Amino acid sequence: MASSTMLSAGLASPAALRENTKKLGAAAGRRVGEFFLNGKCSGRVKMAVAVNVSRFEDVTLAPPDPILGVSEAFKADTSDVKLNLGVGAYRTEELQPYVLNVVKKAEKLMLERGENKEYLPIEGLAAFNKVTAELLFGADNPVIQLGRVATVQSLSGTGSLRLAAAFIQRYFPEAKVLLSSPTWGNHKNIFNDARVPWSEYRYYDPRTVGLDFEGMLEDIKAAQDGSFVLLHGCAHNPTGIDPTPEQWEKIADVIEEKNHIPFFDVAYQGFASGSLDVDASSVRTFVARGLELFVAQSYSKNLGLYAERIGAINVVCSFPDDATRVKSQLKRLARPMYSNPPVHGARIVANVVGDPTLFGEWKQEMELMAGRTKNVRQRLFENLSEKDESGKDWSFILKQIGMFSYTGLNKAQSENMTNKWHVYMTKDGRISLAGLSLSKCEYLADAIIDSFYNVS
Numbered sequence: 001m002a003s004s005t006m007l008s009a010g011l012a013s014p015a016a017l018r019e020n021t022k023k024l025g026a027a028a029g030r031r032v033g034e035f036f037l038n039g040k041c042s043g044r045v046k047m048a049v050a051v052n053v054s055r056f057e058d059v060t061l062a063p064p065d066p067i068l069g070v071s072e073a074f075k076a077d078t079s080d081v082k083l084n085l086g087v088g089a090y091r092t093e094e095l096q097p098y099v100l101n102v103v104k105k106a107e108k109l110m111l112e113r114g115e116n117k118e119y120l121p122i123e124g125l126a127a128f129n130k131v132t133a134e135l136l137f138g139a140d141n142p143v144i145q146l147g148r149v150a151t152v153q154s155l156s157g158t159g160s161l162r163l164a165a166a167f168i169q170r171y172f173p174e175a176k177v178l179l180s181s182p183t184w185g186n187h188k189n190i191f192n193d194a195r196v197p198w199s200e201y202r203y204y205d206p207r208t209v210g211l212d213f214e215g216m217l218e219d220i221k222a223a224q225d226g227s228f229v230l231l232h233g234c235a236h237n238p239t240g241i242d243p244t245p246e247q248w249e250k251i252a253d254v255i256e257e258k259n260h261i262p263f264f265d266v267a268y269q270g271f272a273s274g275s276l277d278v279d280a281s282s283v284r285t286f287v288a289r290g291l292e293l294f295v296a297q298s299y300s301k302n303l304g305l306y307a308e309r310i311g312a313i314n315v316v317c318s319f320p321d322d323a324t325r326v327k328s329q330l331k332r333l334a335r336p337m338y339s340n341p342p343v344h345g346a347r348i349v350a351n352v353v354g355d356p357t358l359f360g361e362w363k364q365e366m367e368l369m370a371g372r373t374k375n376v377r378q379r380l381f382e383n384l385s386e387k388d389e390s391g392k393d394w395s396f397i398l399k400q401i402g403m404f405s406y407t408g409l410n411k412a413q414s415e416n417m418t419n420k421w422h423v424y425m426t427k428d429g430r431i432s433l434a435g436l437s438l439s440k441c442e443y444l445a446d447a448i449i450d451s452f453y454n455v456s
């Protein structure tokens with residue numbers, strides 16, 4: 001059958017081919033219009049009718065991703081001194097990627113057990129879901145004991161956020177999401193693609209290079225009741241500026257007063273302070289007040305599982321019954337999106353967190369990663385302070401926490417960092433300290449000072 005079809009297509013006259021293409025184009029056009037893109041879509045493709053005209057003519061070239069695109073540009077640079085401070089990925093002092101020893105040990109165990117590769121259930125690996133919620137809320141937290149949390153393993157932090165966004169779009173169609181200004185760039189893409197409207201609340205104050213706490217509270221207060229408020233659980237990306245415990249309480253007061261729904265993005269638990277519990281304290285503060293909330297979790301950074309795509313979405317509900325229904329709908333949304341999540345990383349997390357020895361070793365390795373990042377932060381501050389003859393106060397770098405430093409460099413200055421100094425970073429002035437070594441701090445300080453004072 002197949003070969004005869006191919007043969008007849010091969011022998012068809014050009015006119016017949018054109019006619020066929022026209023029919024195909026028309027049929028495809030209907031399908032696109034009626035079924036796949038029901039409603040408005042800015043990127044709609046006009047169907048081509050002639051053989052030598054591409055159907056993809058109207059597809060415009062997307063710009064490189066502001067974060068992941070930096071790694072692509074870095075790879076293409078042949079300079080010896082180049083430095084990739086773009087994406088938040090931990091490197092050793094030798095600037096090499098790091099696979100945690102506990103991950104290697106867990107993988108060895110998995111290999112010995114000869115585990116299979118069958119599909120996971122839609123909600124993911126049960127052992128993973130159990131430990132991930134415990135790690136976040138604390139194993140003895142009543143919300144866990146009472147079965148008030150719907151936990152679904154998803155495709156790392158991003159996929160978990162996207163799944164929750166689809167849930168919000170379906171069940172809270174009137175609601176808006178409030179995002180900090182600035183925030184991780186992909187948040188906007190995620191909610192845009194899920195067709196969830198968003199607006200921003202003030203967060204960063206360039207005058208103090210700190211938190212605009214009053215502005216933040218004012219904007220959260222001014223938003224329509226019942227909005228979702230996206231909060232970075234710890235190590236705010238890109239600023240590295242977190243509220244203090246007292247400020248978190250005040251934020252919770254306003255959110256409670258306005259009947260808003262907190263939505264935490266926890267991408268750096270354990271990586272900010274070096275302690276899993278300290279970094280989860282913002283979330284736990286809100287849970288202790290009996291609030292309903294969402295938390296997206298990621299194991300990319302704290303366990304170095306970047307490419308394994310391991311994370312979860314947790315929805316804390318008022319009653320166990322709600323949690324059961326919410327979970328069933330999260331599964332309903334996940335099934336046509338990606339069917340079910342990957343097993344390999346989920347087993348690694350379950351083995352590491354579920355085994356007291358490996359768990360202890362993980363905490364040590366996490367302290368080591370967070371510690372190295374802090375040392376680099378300190379050294380960069382010292383180098384900048386020594387080299388800068390103007391007496392500018394660079395201590396804001398020390399007040400920031402986590403993988404990143406928000407340098408205050410503008411777009412042109414950040415471009416100078418890359419074009420002149422081969423320092424790859426995002427154009428908002430963010431640098432990943434986790435990708436920096438002590439020995440490169442001096443070079444980086446020279447680059448920052450040159451860009452800061454010689455480029456406006």
Ligand code: PLA
Binds near residue numbers: 088155157186232298
């Ligand atoms: N949320 C925040 C706040 C993040 O910073 C990141 C990752 C994620 C979620 C998603 O991570 P995951 O999907 O890998 O779990 N941000 C990185 C990488 C580290 C990125 O942009 O994808 C960054 O460089 O900002």
